Amino acid sequence: MARNRRASVINDLVHIASRLPSWASLASALISYLVLHHFADRPVQVATKPGSALPTNMADILFQPLLNVLQYAIPMAFLFGALISAVKAFSGRRLAKQYLVTPAGQNNVSKPAESHHGTENMSWQQFELLVGQAFRQAGYSVVDGGEQGPDGGVDVHLKKDGQTFLVQCKHWRARSVGVSVVRELYGVMTAAGAKGGFVVTSGDFTEEARAFANGKRISLIDGAKLDTMLRKAAQSVPEDALKPSEIHSEIVLxxxxxxxxxxxxxxxxxxxxxxxxxxxxxxxxxxxxx
Known part of the structure; x- marks a missing residue:
């Protein structure tokens, strides 16, 4: 049981580190090693009282072997998390390159509804990585992956200028994204105090979804808009224009x-x-x- 709990703590630490920028995880690995190594490297002197067989510093003696393990385990967890973050970023860039060179990606501007913008063969995990890369190109700091499992809560967290933005991805091929999805993200966004939110789909949105998002700090990005973001590197979606009426002024369907x-x-x-x-x-x- 104790071993399982320790493994769970390390796994949680890896998960947290993977959601940090790579530089932050690397810095945390270095700092945690220096601090823990300082305490683990200190010799522990056994102190006893006259007439007592038990040391008075028993806690220090028992804790010393744990420090010897933690001085390596915790930094390794941060390093592994940084590796996961880097792999996700690399995978997102690779998917974006593949998207741009595939025939479906080249033809999707004229027929977005038919080709689904070159994403029809992607899994939902790959679609989230592609969306993350689109925002990365737009100047955001991206955390790929939100809650566990498909369609569970926020899929991608964004940071820009100290502000937080939340993204919900819907890799739906056959139907439009409805108002319930937009309403759900808006509630999470409001509760978290996020600057704004995005719902991104490879397809389209219902009129009810567009009507609900109108006037709120939440933007609906359909397949055509996602295509534009991927094809224009460093093009930012202005935070002050997180309204469908303004976003869709660029792309009219x-x-x-x-x-x-x-x-x-x-x-x-x-x-x-x-x-x-x-x-x-x-x-x-x-x-x-x-």
């Missing part, structure tokens, strides 16, 4: 085929000279928005 739309100017008819949104797949699709 066609009401017919969900492809990105482009600004056009009417050349004839009653609205000649006026700007409007036209489907990027024109003339195959003739969807328009005012």
């Amino acid at each position: 066609c009401p017919r085929c969900s492809s990105p739309m482009v600004k056009r100017r009417a050349r004839q008819g009653a609205n000649v000279g006026q700007e409007f949104w036209g489907c990027s797949r024109f003339p195959q699709c003739r969807g328009i928005r005012n």
